[in-house]
Amino acid sequence: MPPDRDAPALDPAALFDLTGRVAIVTGASSGLGAAVARTLAAAGARVAVVARRADRLAALAEEIGGTPVACDLADLDGVHAVVPEAAAALGPPEILVNAAGARLTDAAAENEPLAAARRTVDLNLLAPFLLAQAAFPHMRAIGRGAIVNVSSISGRVGVPGIPQASYAASKAGLSGLTAELAVQWARHAIRVNTVAPGFFRSEITEPLYASERGGAYLRRNTPLPMEGGARDVVGAVLWLAGDAGRYVTGQTIVVDGGWTAH
Numbered sequence: 611m612p613p614d615r616d617a618p619a620l621d622p623a624a625l626f627d628l629t630g631r632v633a634i635v636t637g638a639s640s641g642l643g644a645a646v647a648r649t650l651a652a653a654g655a656r657v658a659v660v661a662r663r664a665d666r667l668a669a670l671a672e673e674i675g676g677t678p679v680a681c682d683l684a685d686l687d688g689v690h691a692v693v694p695e696a697a698a699a700l701g702p703p704e705i706l707v708n709a710a711g712a713r714l715t716d717a718a719a720e721n722e723p724l725a726a727a728r729r730t731v732d733l734n735l736l737a738p739f740l741l742a743q744a745a746f747p748h749m750r751a752i753g754r755g756a757i758v759n760v761s762s763i764s765g766r767v768g769v770p771g772i773p774q775a776s777y778a779a780s781k782a783g784l785s786g787l788t789a790e791l792a793v794q795w796a797r798h799a800i801r802v803n804t805v806a807p808g809f810f811r812s813e814i815t816e817p818l819y820a821s822e823r824g825g826a827y828l829r830r831n832t833p834l835p836m837e838g839g840a841r842d843v844v845g846a847v848l849w850l851a852g853d854a855g856r857y858v859t860g861q862t863i864v865v866d867g868g869w870t871a872h
């Protein structure tokens with residue numbers, strides 16, 4: 611008899627319950643990071659919200675009962691303070707969501723300034739790595755942990771018409787880092803995964819959605835008929851952050867309305 615034949619039905623609410631867990635969410639001053647912070651808090655987590663805009667972080671932290679940690683994550687010397695500050699305020703973190711990220715130059719690949727490329731890699735790849743390193747001892751002591759990085763479909767495919775060489779390289783790097791950390795830290799039950807969104811409406815993509823040409827481009831390349839929003843990506847992050855995703859590690863999950871499927 612297959613061992614799972616008599617397995618009981620699982621309580622869906624329990625699968626996504628984060629009561630008592632401490633989470634750190636970067637990029638939480640807007641867009642996807644703010645939506646993730648609200649959702650993890652609604653699932654019961656105590657959440658430290660991280661970004662540069664301190665006023666927005668303070669308002670969100672008050673709304674969800676979390677704590678704000680203001681930091682420029684492209685300044686790697688300052689990144690070391692984030693996890694200790696969050697842990698001092700809320701306790702040891704067992705969830706880390708690296709949602710902060712940006713495309714810092716519009717330059718064509720052949721003209722990308724080295725300084726912009728370096729800063730892009732610092733923010734999108736090295737800051738998540740440093741935060742994961744800082745969270746690791748807490749997760750090891752707790753006996754479990756979940757790290758969810760946010761990359762992009764541009765870490766997987768080229769995106770014609772929107773130059774983003776260093777951004778794409780930094781996001782692809784997150785997937786490599788994810789697989790390697792997953793393997794190194796699996797014995798501590800620390801899971802590491804990446805969510806790779808396609809285009810969704812947010813502050814950074816607003817001009818694209820607002821223009822007639824941009825809107826048509828997005829509709830033409832997205833098989834699903836609806837426009838994506840942060841709400842469409844949050845579910846994958848919540849799944850990977852909690853017990854519903856407890857046997858998933860090292861993966862990059864694409865959430866893109868079918869962009870990379872056609």
Ligand SMILES: NC(=O)c1ccc[n+]([C@@H]2O[C@H](COP(=O)([O-])OP(=O)(O)OC[C@H]3O[C@@H](n4cnc5c(N)ncnc54)[C@H](OP(=O)(O)O)[C@@H]3O)[C@@H](O)[C@H]2O)c1
Pocket residue numbers: 636637638639640641642643660661662663664681682683684685709710711712713733760761762763806807808809810811812813814815840
């Ligand atoms: N929207 C899309 O279509 C799309 C598609 C694929 C991937 N993504 C990825 O999804 C993630 C969230 O983006 P979003 O669309 O929600 O855009 P967003 O609303 O602009 O959010 C970006 C977040 O990153 C933070 N951030 C940017 N630079 C930072 C820095 N130097 N230090 C600390 N925090 C910084 C911003 O906060 P502050 O400005 O307050 O610092 C903001 O909270 C990003 O990693 C992005 O690359 C987005």
